[in-house]
Amino acid sequence: MGRIVILRIGHRAFRDKRITTHVGLTARALGAEGMLLASDDPSIKQNIEDVATRWGGDFYVTNDVNWKHEVKKWKDAGGKVCHLSMYGVNLPNAVDDLKQCEQLMIVVGAEKVPPEIYDLADWNIAVGNQPHSEVAAIAITLDRIATADPLRQSLPGGQLTIVPMEKGKKVIERQ
Numbered sequence: 001m002g003r004i005v006i007l008r009i010g011h012r013a014f015r016d017k018r019i020t021t022h023v024g025l026t027a028r029a030l031g032a033e034g035m036l037l038a039s040d041d042p043s044i045k046q047n048i049e050d051v052a053t054r055w056g057g058d059f060y061v062t063n064d065v066n067w068k069h070e071v072k073k074w075k076d077a078g079g080k081v082c083h084l085s086m087y088g089v090n091l092p093n094a095v096d097d098l099k100q101c102e103q104l105m106i107v108v109g110a111e112k113v114p115p116e117i118y119d120l121a122d123w124n125i126a127v128g129n130q131p132h133s134e135v136a137a138i139a140i141t142l143d144r145i146a147t148a149d150p151l152r153q154s155l156p157g158g159q160l161t162i163v164p165m166e167k168g169k170k171v172i173e174r175q
Helices: 017-029 042-055 067-076 091-099 116-120 134-145
Strands: 003-009 034-037 060-062 080-085 103-109 123-126 160-162 171-173
Touching: 003 017, 003 067, 017 034, 017 042, 017 134, 034 042, 042 060, 042 160, 067 080, 067 103, 067 116, 080 116, 080 134, 091 123, 091 134, 103 134
Parallel strands: 003 034, 003 103, 034 060, 080 103, 080 123
Antiparallel strands: 160 171
C-alpha cells in the first residue's frame, strides 16, 4: 500500500469536533499520512498534530481545504479516491483493488455528503449497509487494506511510547 490521505468533508465545528478529531487520530494510528479538513477548524489541526508530536509519526492536518479542488488535484496526480459510506460496493469486494493503489484518498463525510462525491470517487465503498460511525469506517478500511499489521506498528519520533503489558500501564518518556 502506498500513500493514504483522509479527506474529511461536512465537518461542523460546533457539533463534530470530537468525531473529526477521532477520524484523524484513527487514521494516524492505522497508517494514513495526513488529513485534509474541508472546514475551518484550526483547533482540530492543533490537537491532532500535538498528539503526533507526543506519540510519534509525521501525520499532518491541512485545515480549510476546498474538497472538490483537493479531489481533482489528487486524481490529476494519478491518485485514486475511495468514498466510504453505507452505500456502494461492499468493502470485502473492493479490498484487493484498494490495496493496489499507490496513492489513495479516503473520503468520509459528517453531515449529508454532496451527491457530487459519488461521481468523483473511483470507488463508493459500503462499510456495512447500516448507519455507522465514520471513525469505525476508517478503522475497518485501513485495517483491511494494510500490507502490514497496523495494530503492531510503532510510529517513530514520539516523546511517549507505550510498553505493551498484560496488566497495568507503562509509558516511556523520551528526552
